[in-house]
Amino acid sequence: MSNESNSYKLTYFPIKALAEPIRFLLKYGEIEFEDFRLDVAQWPNVKDKMPFGQVPVLEMDGKMVHQSVAISRYLAKLTNLTGNNDLENLEIDAIVDTITDFRSKIAVFNTEKDDTRKEVLKDNLTKETIPYYLTRFDSITAANDGYLAIGRLTWADLYFVSLLDYCNGVLKKDIIAEYSNLVKLREKVLAIPSIKQWLLERPDSEY
Structure with missing residues (x-):
């Protein structure tokens, strides 16, 4: 399946939780991505760099987007998992x-x-x-x-x-x-x- 961006980086903690729907959708669509897993000790140094200081964040060709459901909905469109109307x-x-x-x-x-x-x-x-x-x-x-x-x-x-x-x-x-x-x-x-x-x-x- 095609994707609109050449580079994807998903930032989250080393757990499944909120990031796993995003990972499932990326994998379903066979979209290559960097699965960057933050060590908890790294978080204080990274938090201020994230939109609204939270993760998961999906970076697409340098553009950072947050909110796991919104990201999932976007990826669903790329992978043809949305409705017909x-x-x-x-x-x-x-x-x-x-x-x-x-x-x-x-x-x-x-x-x-x-x-x-x-x-x-x-x-x-x-x-x-x-x-x-x-x-x-x-x-x-x-x-x-x-x-x-x-x-x-x-x-x-x-x-x-x-x-x-x-x-x-x-x-x-x-x-x-x-x-x-x-x-x-x-x-x-x-x-x-x-x-x-x-x-x-x-x-x-x-x-």
């Missing part, structure tokens, strides 16, 4: 934003420092948040011929599957194990040859 793209975007909401709730638990509060958050996630979202995602997938939107593979599917390692790593369990349609979706995405190869070659990290 505005209404289809609205359906995809709505699912992606809902996945982002879901991941954000897990991130709140992950970053909580108070042990008591953390236990409360985990209990809420396990009993309410995770079943609420995953039951709906599973039903949506069943209704869309095994995909999260518009009845075919889109960047919403790569986005969801690529974030599962983060969610599972934080919660120390496979959160979709009981949701058969989501399990099948993951299998399909991870079986894409370029994604399958990426799983073999990417650096190990907890999430």
